[in-house]
Amino acid sequence: MPAVAFASQTMSKETLAIEREEDIVQVRKRARALAQARGFDAFACAALTTAASELARNVWVHGGGGEATLEELSDGTRFGIRLVFRDHGPGIADLERALRGGYSTARSLGLGLSGARRLVEDFEVDTRSGEGTCVTITKWTRF
Numbered sequence: 398m399p400a401v402a403f404a405s406q407t408m409s410k411e412t413l414a415i416e417r418e419e420d421i422v423q424v425r426k427r428a429r430a431l432a433q434a435r436g437f438d439a440f441a442c443a444a445l446t447t448a449a450s451e452l453a454r455n456v457w458v459h460g461g462g463g464e465a466t467l468e469e470l471s472d473g474t475r476f477g478i479r480l481v482f483r484d485h486g487p488g489i490a491d492l493e494r495a496l497r498g499g500y501s502t503a504r505s506l507g508l509g510l511s512g513a514r515r516l517v518e519d520f521e522v523d524t525r526s527g528e529g530t531c532v533t534i535t536k537w538t539r540f
């Protein structure tokens with residue numbers, strides 16, 4: 398059967414600034430609240446919350462701050478929460494390596510980006526040297 402692409406419909410959208418370290422907690426809390434309100438199970442809630450926290454932290458630590466957009470959407474059969482993390486930092490120098498995991502330019506574990514990728518269904522990175530990084534993730538649930 399050929400895959401059928403349904404147009405996704407946005408139901409709500411909000412943007413949170415990541416300008417202070419405390420903002421990471423706000424993004425995490427808001428992502429969890431959206432997932433709980435939409436009936437995601439405990440595992441999916443934890444997955445989205447953890448991914449949100451790691452990506453918001455990357456915006457703060459590596460990107461020098463930025464913003465997170467949280468969007469509720471539906472594709473007709475599924476309900477989704479899409480999170481977009483944007484910064485105007487240096488960009489990810491070696492994306493392939495960063496996605497493999499265990500690589501960090503901050504002497505950390507280097508597991509945030511690769512971990513976030515495994516926790517969601519859709520994961521996209523757009524990064525440009527000297528311009529910044531945009532990471533988009535979506536977690537889906539059945540109605």
Ligand SMILES: Nc1ncnc2c1ncn2[C@@H]1O[C@H](COP(=O)(O)OP(=O)(O)OP(=O)(O)O)[C@@H](O)[C@H]1O
Binds near residue numbers: 487488490499
């Ligand atoms: N928004 C970003 N801007 C620039 N570089 C980034 C960004 N996000 C990730 N990186 C690069 O990718 C590497 C891997 O990211 P990842 O989150 O996996 O590890 P980390 O942040 O270094 O450590 P941690 O395990 O604590 O998250 C980072 O060390 C950094 O070099």
Ligand SMILES: [Mg+2]
Binds near residue numbers: 451454509510
């Ligand atoms: Mg990280």
